[in-house]
Structure formats: structure tokens, C-alpha cells
Amino acid sequence: MLAYFDRENAGQCGSCFNGTAAMAAVAGALRDGIATDEDLARLRRWSVQLRGRGACGTLDGAANVAASLLAQFPQLVQHHLDNDCAACASAPFAAARPYAVEEATS
Numbered sequence: 226m227l228a229y230f231d232r233e234n235a236g237q238c239g240s241c242f243n244g245t246a247a248m249a250a251v252a253g254a255l256r257d258g259i260a261t262d263e264d265l266a267r268l269r270r271w272s273v274q275l276r277g278r279g280a281c282g283t284l285d286g287a288a289n290v291a292a293s294l295l296a297q298f299p300q301l302v303q304h305h306l307d308n309d310c311a312a313c314a315s316a317p318f319a320a321a322r323p324y325a326v327e328e329a330t331s
């Protein structure tokens with residue numbers, strides 16, 4: 226979801242353009258088991274401080290996703306921080322395509 230906000234923001238506000246990219250980068254590092262305690266602290270700070278800093282609700286939406294991740298899934302976040310997630314160890318993460326791409330027919 227954070228990658229979505231990073232990809233889809235309009236790039237008109239520096240706080241949103243850079244903030245969504247930074248939050249998505251930390252989420253990706255967590256997913257890949259390479260995030261640090263400092264990364265997590267930055268994500269926690271951004272999830273609060275970036276609210277209300279964009280011209281529309283996009284940045285707030287991204288900050289809400291980050292805050293929800295930290296508040297609702299603290300154990301999973303810690304497992305990924307420690308790189309000992311049992312689910313990831315048994316089946317590496319692979320995002321499903323959100324839609325089917327139709328083959329071009331000639």
C-alpha cells in the first residue's frame with residue numbers, strides 16, 4: 226500500500242513526493258528483512274509528523290497506513306526487524322498482480 230502511495234502521488238508537494246517514497250522504502254526494507262531500528266523510528270516519526278503536510282489527503286492516507294502497520298502489527302514488524310518471520314521463511318513474499326494484463330491480439 227505504501228508503494229502504491231509512492232507511485233500514485235501527483236508529485237506536487239515535496240512532503241508527499243519524498244515522504245511517501247521514504248515510508249515505502251522502509252516498508253520494503255522491513256519486508257526484505259533489512260530494516261534497522263533507526264528505519265523503524267523514522268517510519269514511526271513520519272507516520273505522525275507528515276499528517277496534514279500535503280495539499281490533499283494522499284499523504285495523510287500514506288501516514289495512516291504506516292501508523293496502522295505499527296499499531297496493529299507490532300509483533301510482525303518486530304519479526305521482520307529481527308529477520309525471523311516464520312511466514313517469510315516458509316514462503317518468500319511475492320506480490321500478486323492486482324489485475325490481469327490481457328495479451329494483445331493481432
Ligand code: SF4
Nearest residue numbers: 235237238241279281
Ligand atoms: S499531497 Fe496530494 S497534491 Fe500533494 S503531491 Fe501528494 S497527491 Fe499531490
